[in-house]
Amino acid sequence: MGERTRIGVIMGSVREGRLCDRVTAWVVRSLQGMEQLSVQVIDPVQFGIGGGRPKGVFAKDLSKQLAGMDGFIVITPEYNHSFPAALKELIDSAYDEWQTKPVGFVSYGGISGGIRAVEQLRQVFAELHTVTLRDSVALPDIWSRFDDSGELIDAGRTDSSLRKMVQRLRWWAAATRSARSVAPYDEAV
Template sequence: MSEDPRAAPLRTAVIVGSTRETRAGDGIGRWFAALAAGRDDHEVDLLDLAAWEFPARRTDTPDAAVTAFTRRLARADGFVVVTPEYNRSFPAALKQAVDYGFDEWQAKPVAFVSYGYRWAGRYAVEQLRSVFTELHAVTLRDGLHLDLRDNAPDGADSGDHADGTAFPGDAAAEDRHRVAHRMLDRLSWWGLTLREGRAARPYVG
């Protein structure tokens, strides 16, 4: 008998999209990955793009790093993209990484954790929605948006604690946890539903 696709936790890839030397994304990404990993319905795979040595130019034959990265994408049932907003858009490194996959994204849900100043990364998310729509992915309506004016992480200390006490750790932490868990509830619903669908019949791409 084949394994019931509803039995296993959702394999959730958390992708940290910033590769800048000084960035808030690594701390935010670790904080969110730890929060998701503390649940019974998500099996978390943290993919920090700063740790990947991708080629400087795209070649017809993928190298070992690209192959390893796309295999991790293929294994995932759903995704959380952690993105900053740079000049009302998202980082070039994130676009490069997204473009390495195609079939790996199809018929899978994508949620967003964004951060920035004033608009908290919402412009980056809106542009990412159109990219993932082109890749036949399903984007969640509501995400987690962090305004760094209110929640400025302190360099390398941001998000170092698995319980989230370093970031976010101010008076609004309870509300952010609530929003994050609500988003993960919906990601789990979409991820399990689409996983069952892919198991029942191949997606028509």
């Protein structure tokens, strides 16, 4: 058996009444059914992001959580053809902690399913020396995707897209963890 892959699931919205809660709960439930994964939800609200609270005290905790992960799934809505400011603030709060790690995306929104937000995030994560996955999961018309109990409606294809993305995330997480243990990335200059 290989090592467990530690995945940080990053919530992209801090909006009151956010649908991000439902999307995140579905992702976490799906990941819990997969072997050899440990999952940590990283919620910007917990770190004082987006709420106008002093966040200095939280910065160390955020850095520690990000540093402890092998890879990330970023859950993002689309706001005005981009991603939320709170998500940018969380991303910008760290640097080394992202480097060389894989990042997958679950997006949601109106007709586009958030893909424009994801394309912009790819540019941001390139600057942070991450590996963004080609595979992603998009949930268009997010308002009608969950039933009253929070279950994804007609989940079949979406579940299998998520599974495929997570398997590839694990591949990259194992590959990059192994590469870091052989040679520090900082020395590749």
